Amino acid sequence: MTVRTFAVHIGVSDRMVSNWEAGGVGIAPRPSNQAALDTALSCAGTEAHERFAFLITEQAAAAEDQRTEILLAADPLQFVRHPVDGKLMVEVPEGIFLGGDAGSTTWLPGFHLDVFPTTNADYFRFVSATGYPPPQHWEGSRYPESIFDHPVVWVTWRDAAAYAAWAGKVLPSSTQWEKAARGTKGNIYPWGNNPTAAKCNVSDSGIGHTTPVSRYQSGASPFGAYDLCGNVWEWCATESSQGRRELKGSAFTSPFVRATPAAFNDASTGMCDEDTGFRCVAGHL
Numbered sequence: 001m002t003v004r005t006f007a008v009h010i011g012v013s014d015r016m017v018s019n020w021e022a023g024g025v026g027i028a029p030r031p032s033n034q035a036a037l038d039t040a041l042s043c044a045g046t047e048a049h050e051r052f053a054f055l056i057t058e059q060a061a062a063a064e065d066q067r068t069e070i071l072l073a074a075d076p077l078q079f080v081r082h083p084v085d086g087k088l089m090v091e092v093p094e095g096i097f098l099g100g101d102a103g104s105t106t107w108l109p110g111f112h113l114d115v116f117p118t119t120n121a122d123y124f125r126f127v128s129a130t131g132y133p134p135p136q137h138w139e140g141s142r143y144p145e146s147i148f149d150h151p152v153v154w155v156t157w158r159d160a161a162a163y164a165a166w167a168g169k170v171l172p173s174s175t176q177w178e179k180a181a182r183g184t185k186g187n188i189y190p191w192g193n194n195p196t197a198a199k200c201n202v203s204d205s206g207i208g209h210t211t212p213v214s215r216y217q218s219g220a221s222p223f224g225a226y227d228l229c230g231n232v233w234e235w236c237a238t239e240s241s242q243g244r245r246e247l248k249g250s251a252f253t254s255p256f257v258r259a260t261p262a263a264f265n266d267a268s269t270g271m272c273d274e275d276t277g278f279r280c281v282a283g284h285l
Contacts (some may be wrong), residue, residue: 002045003017003018003021004221005220007260009039009040010033010036010039010040011036012033012036012072013199016033019145025044033154037113038194041094042196047050048279053263054224060078079115079155079224080112080285081255082112082114082167082168082169082282082285083168083285084166084167084168085122085125085126085166085167085169085282086125087107087114087115087116087118087162087167088114088115088116088226089112089113089114089115089282089285090112090113090115090223090224090225091110091111091112092108092110092112092113092176092179092223093108093110093282094108094110095108095110095184095278096108096111096184097178097179097182097183097184097185097186098184098185098186099175099178099179099181099182099262100178100188101234101262103186106107106121106175108175108176110280110284111171111172111176111282111284112134112281112282112283112284112285113176113177113180113208113223113225113279113280113281114225114232114280114281115225115226116151116162116213116214116225116226116227116279116281117151117213117227117231117232117277117278117279118132118150118151118152118163118228118277118278118280119148119149119150119151119152120138120143120144120147120149120150120152121143121148121149122152123135123143123152123155123163124142124143126142126162126166126167128139128141128164129166130162130166130222132162132163133164134239135152135153135154135155135159135272136142136272137153139242145252147210149212149213149214150210150211150212150213151210151227151231152231152277153210153232153272153273153274153275153276153277153278154269154272154273154274154276155235155272155276155277155278156269156270156272157171157235157245157267157269157270157271158267158270159272160235160270160278161235161237163278163280164278167280167281169280169281169282170274170280170281170282171235171236171237171278171281172237172279172280172281173236173237173238174236174238174246174248175238176281177228177234177236177248177249178248178261179248180221180223180225180228180249181221181225181228181229181261182221182222182261183221183222183223184222184263185222185270186221186264188260188262189219189229189259189260189261190219190221190222190225190228190229190261191218191219191220191221192218197256197259199216199218199219199229200216200219200221200229200230200231200250200256200259201215201227201230201231201251201252202229202230202250202251202252202254202255202256202258203252203253203254203255203256204256204258205230205252205267207252209252210231211231211252212242212254213226213227213231214226216230216231227249228248228249228261229249229250229259229260229261230249230250230251230252231249231251231252231277232249232252232276232277233247233249233250233251233254233265233275233276234248234249234277234278234279235247235276235277235278235279236246236248240266241266243265243268243269244266244268244269245266245269246264246265246266247265247266247267247276248261249261249266250263251275251276252275253274253275254275262275
C-alpha cells in the first residue's frame, strides 16, 4: 500500500504513518493505534504474515539481546522433577480443550509433560545406564559439549520409545501434545495468536541448527512448556498408519507457516534426521 492508502486502512493520518516510518523501532504508537495495527495484521493474508514474520525475526536475530527473552517470559510456574531421568515436568490438568484446525472440543485426562525436549545430556544418561547405541552425530559414546543443552536428534521413533520406557514414561499422543502446546482455549501458537516467528527456532530465523532448549522463554506454552514450535520435530505415540507415527511442532528446518501445533506431519518409525527429537509424558507425580 501507499502511505496514504495504509493510513486510511487503519484510520490515522498519512503524516502519522510517515512519522512511524521515519522513527523506526524507536516509535511506540498509542494503544488505540497499536490495536488498529494489530487488527490489520491479524486480518491480513498469509503472504503478509510471512513477510512480517521474516522482518521481525531478522530484527531479533540481529539484536541478539537475551534480555528480551527474560522480559517477555511468562510468570514462573510450579514444575516437578521426574524421579528417574530428573527432567522438569509441568502438569496439564484434566479437562477439555479446543484442538485441531476446526477448534473442536476434546476432553483429556490430566498428565505431566516434559518442560523441555529431551536434550543430548538427558539422552547420555540413558545411553550410559543401558548401553543403548548413541546417535550418529555424537563423538563416540558422548555428545559434543557445545550441544549438551540442545535437543537430541538423529533418533528414530523406536529410540524415543526406548528412552521413554527406561524413564518410566511414554511418548505423548498427538492430542496430549497439542493441548500442552495450545492451552485450553486453542491458541494458534503456544504464546497466543500472533504469528511471531522470533519466538521460536524456524528456518525464517536463519539460524540453521538446533538451539538450547531454554532459549525461547517468550515462546512458552500456557502450561509453561518450551520449544513446542520450532527447534526439532517431536515424535508422538499416535500411529497415523501402519509403521508411521505423528510428529509435532516443526523444526529449525521448517518455514514458520508450518509451526502451528495443529499442523499434521508423520514419518516412518525408522526415520531419523538432524531435525527430529522428542519429549515424554507421565501420569500424576
